[in-house]
Amino acid sequence: MERCGDPQGLLGGHTRAEAGVRGEVGMTEICLGFEVHQPFRLNRRFTEEMARGKSPSELPDIYFDNSMNREIFLRVARKCYLPATGIILENIDRYRRDRKKFKVAFSLSGTFLEQCMRWAPELLDIFTDMAKTGCAEFPCQTYYHSLSSIFSSDRTEFVEQVQMHRRKVEELFGMRPTVFENTEFLYNNSIASTIAAMGFRGIFTEGAERILGWRSPNFVYRASSADIKVLLRNYRLSDDVAFRFSNRDWEGWPLTADRYAYWLACTPGTCINIFMDYETMGEHQWPETGIHEFLRWLPGEILRHENLEFSTPSELLRHEPVGEIDVHDFATVSWADAERSTNAWLGNDMQRTAFNHLKALESWVRKAGDPELTRIWRLLQTSDLIYYMFVTPGPSGLVHGYFSQQFPSEAFWVFMRVLSDFYTKVSERLGSSGRPLRLLRPVPPDRAFHLFEGGRYINLSAHSLRELADVVRIAPESSLREHLVNGDVRRWVEETIEDRELAARLGKRGLENLRGELVRELELRLNELEKVNSYNFSNSAGKNRRDSGD
Template sequence: MRGVAGDARIHGGCVARQQEERSLHQVRARGEAVGHPHLAEELRGARHVRERPRVDPGGGRALPSPAQRVRGCPDPAPALSVCLLRERPRTASGGPVRQWSRALTLITLFFFAHQPDRLKPYEARRSQSRLAPEELYGHYFDEKLNREVFEKVASKCYYPATTLIRDLVREFASHEKPFRVAYGLSGTLIDQMERWGPGLVGLFRDLAETGLVEFTGETYYHSLASLFDAERVEFQEQARMHAERIHSLFGVRPAVFRNTECLFNNGIAATVQHMGYEGIITEGVDWLMAGWRSPDFVYQAPCGLKVLLRNYRLSDDLGYRFSNRDWEGWPLRAETFAGWLAANTDMHVLIALDYEALGEHIWADSGIFEFLRHLPGEVEKHAQLAFTTPTEAVRTLPPVGTVSVDDYATISWADRERDTSAWLGNEMQQFALEELKRMEPVMKAVGDPHYLDCWRRMLTSDHLYYLATKSLSDGDVHKYFSAYGSVFEGFVRLHTAALDLLHRAQRQLER
């Protein structure tokens, strides 16, 4: 379900020691940050910052030197200047007066929140024979377990984190560089919020009303429908469902797409562009960044769709390593993290993590909420940093090159491999997906929304994720997220539920 970075990088004391002598902002203001050979060497050891040739990552023009990136200095490549749209006094038409600032590194803070519909054990379903369509959901899905998990995560994460972020967005709204955040909310989570946590919907509406928070698009059921076939009909239907739901709840339509678990290839990108999206979020996998490329730029797919790449090292410092006392970066302070961001001379840094990391996977007593509480203020101290949103990033920043991923080399943010192996890495998983795919024409021929809804909830990627048989750290993560205790129990629940639904649908068609 969630991406894990296998390597533990050392951000550590290098930058901290440098900051004791002089802040990174002061160094950068004199045009010396990163360009200073000793500091660059320290940063390379601390954050894997590579000494790249000073050329366009797309392979063309020369990039500005660190000194030329300083505010007020001439920029030899205006098309690569980093800009930010700031909120200024409104025009007569109600729109903001656009004013551009140069020499900025834009930061997108993106949280993805999702809960699946977990399946009942086979033994709890055997005696049920005839069922009305509206009874199907309760027949297959464990509503008691789903509610228990939702309420636990809501109390530890969703309510405190969303309240804190709402308060921070409001607090910084009038500042020259406001605090901006982006969210991805799966349709299945939205359903659970409306049933068991309506107050959460209100909190997210509060965020939407600020105009500083973005909601991205995705498949409604957090499914693997993008891997079905080249036409991706079901994928497009689920994406449209999600966009409509976001619009009905928050009054906005998503402009940037984040596919399930950041699954991405050239075909997916072309389909997303066809649906009218302006950009897509995916993983900054190492092989895409071969040589001297950096994930901290905006790229484009071969079809021309803008691509934002997740900086998985910085993201996983928050999402996975934050509470690890054996990590050399522990304890991570907001001041330190802002310093790492300020040392980055690239255009755009995408920090993306599971929302549930805040308080659920990483408990409150680790200091994660205090970190978040202080982060906007620490970032604000650096003149060269500003928060942005995915849509603002793709509209503001030019692509510097093309990222091309063949349809048979699909990438994701999951596990060490960052491919599809988290869901399709063994024969059980492959069999289960093929079985679900073959059900599509029958489910749609029945024409009953209850049948279609249950089938689509079985397509949620979590059900295949529970069937992974990986070892080492990736295997531990899969076990942590599984609700069933064993891979084989997960397979029995999914396989028997899918077969039962298929047989019921076929009987409906025979009548």
Template sequence: MTSVCFYFEVHQPMRLNRFSVFNIGKTESPFDYFDNQLNEKIFHKVANKCYLPTNKLLLDLIDQHDKKFRISYSLTGTFIEYCQKHVPEIIDSFKDLVGTGAVDLIEETYFHSLSGLYTDLTEFEEQVYLHNSMLKDLFRVTPKVFRNTEAIYDNRIAKKVADMGYKGIITEGAKKILDWRSPNYVYKAVDNDIKVLLRNYMLSDDIGFRFSAQGWTGFPLTADKYSSWMAQNQGDLINLFMDYETFGEHHWQDTGIFEFLKHLPENVLNHEHMDFVTVREAVERYEPRGTIDVPWAISWADEDRDVSTWLGNDMQRACFQELQDLGPQIKKEKNQKKLEAWRKLQTSDHLYYISTKGFEDGAVHSYFSHYDSPYDGFINYMNILQDFKQGMKPKP
């Protein structure tokens, strides 16, 4: 039996207002950093194009296939806050999905941050517990599988996550860690027993990136064709991990992405040796076939599949260091507004926008960014961090 494990990342960042150097020291509230108007506009657009219709379709498919179609989600805390503020029916639709018993939820950092790369992992641990508390409160779920921000992973992170009690962790099936081995098996981390699920990036990106690329040799991608590709794969497990916004936002409805998704479960289940599992079921069902040793951090981002997406140039590294250095003082002050704002500034997207990579990676970064250039993003973000450093004036 070969199992298909579908996992979707559901995330929206809190984009920043334009912040001039002349505004440093004049901020009334740390929440003034965030462009609420732009964020609300984008969220409503994506909600209508992706979240609501895709949730409805997947709920119908789970029912249609008697729960044999099984999926998993990672819902970031910032995404949930958007839902609560702007479109609460999205949360209701996720509750309906979880209520089927065919949907699993995955743990991660609440703020989709890079805290797993900090020298001290205390902040990382605190954000994971915040996320855990949110899932318990909203969905009555306690995840057993962890996925770090953008699947960032190394031996240190795996050890920390294992020590926190998780049974599985998700990362990229990068060639640099696999060499000749296949991502279609469960592995274990070095020095501990946590099971590692590896993304099959070729098959995942066929949907996530190439689905509507008319110059691609696989175009047009149909559910029947894609299922036959998976059926030819050797191994226990095919991990298909991608952004949820793939459906309706990255690939618009007129590309046929929803029709593809509508027919995919049926075509997979037509192969007698294939079924669907959630991430928890994958960890419970399959034993490790080897050990993964990752001394340097990897991720599922960009061609390099490392952390250069966020820390690849001097501007990014300078901002990251400033951000990390702010933590001890903010926690010492015990100011909840400052702490929450600092954590929202940790969202990985802010550093993603400052990447200066070229070619296909650069095009993807530009697609997601609301800045004119990475340099504009750097100046804006660093101005905010410097203002934060100087301290905010509380409202009377």
């Protein structure tokens, strides 16, 4: 069965027979949404000497490259934010008094809003003007665009960041969000339950086949775990604009506003959620591609169709759900890459090392109780910083490389240098009770313990005592024996980690049952150091590997 005027299947939707949910032809609501975010990128030139003796209030300007952040923000503002937002506001005004209005949604991260207020306040004024029209909605997200929703089962940090963002939206735009859009559309049953408990009525996620099966994304669903409605992104139609718009090899090129509107008009369903990075409009797709003209004419072309109208996310919640969305906590979905999972952030050892050591700081940072240190820890949680470490060939790798503009290994080195120093700063703030944290700190790759066998690196490295215990469990016994005979393990523990007590214990160990004895000594020491901290690094690290599909 062919789609309406679409024999090649460019619409990416389902025929009405395939949808199998709604028989009559009625009005289809278009929800056009944009995720708007800029991270605070790290200072690639950072060394621990730069931070020595500095107070917590001085660290942000040392850890982060705000000269580069300002340059990038102003460039994107010039190419995308200012022209695109101006075009959208013009279209809102043009159709504001008509029966069918143009409506739009913006999910603005807290770090974007901070940069906006700092470097382009006139842009924030346009968003404020848009809020006053009643035709723009601002869904909630995590303030720091973080991965805190997959930190731990209690999600304390996640809840606090969502509350921060909700307060900021109310403060700036005078509206209290009822719909939530998690960082990069991350979603599972527990996240949905947490968000429902916070009073939200709807949540966005990806309309991926693995959670839909035969069903269409173009309807409202409910979460299987909570009383909250689920709005699904039509990723094919969204990515036609976000990724394929300027691709001359794509069979849908050139994509004009009238053609795209026709595709929408022929796509069955109650609602079609078109959601993409706002940077699509001039930064990812350059102005020379015609993207601004596409945006200028799209609202009118859509409204010309009798069966199409625009709705905001909260307006879609009036629809009754047609089914349930069930996503197990170890099968988290997102809109990132072809896998649409957590793989974009937890897909390799570099990313897992960075992520696990970052979240292991939570109870220590809370115990320190320093607002400046808490803010730095949260800035380091921004998902982009770990996303930059992604390594894979093919289209997904190209997308990561575009956003990062540095090699994944360099991103990892920079992050670990900053994180290692930050551990030290939190430890110093805690005084004598912080000494265990200093011994638990990760070190950057140039100071890590790299395992060799016969002079050959065997692709195993430890950046902390916890990782040393992990690699000892799986390293070839011949490699362990070689390192113990040479005194490498004891020397690294004493000179790099600076744990002389553990080094002395290791120096007394013989070579019999060396793996078991070494693991026992390391675990004993880790238990001693971690007993002041309720956070269990090992258990959560295992959970992350399951989340990432490893």
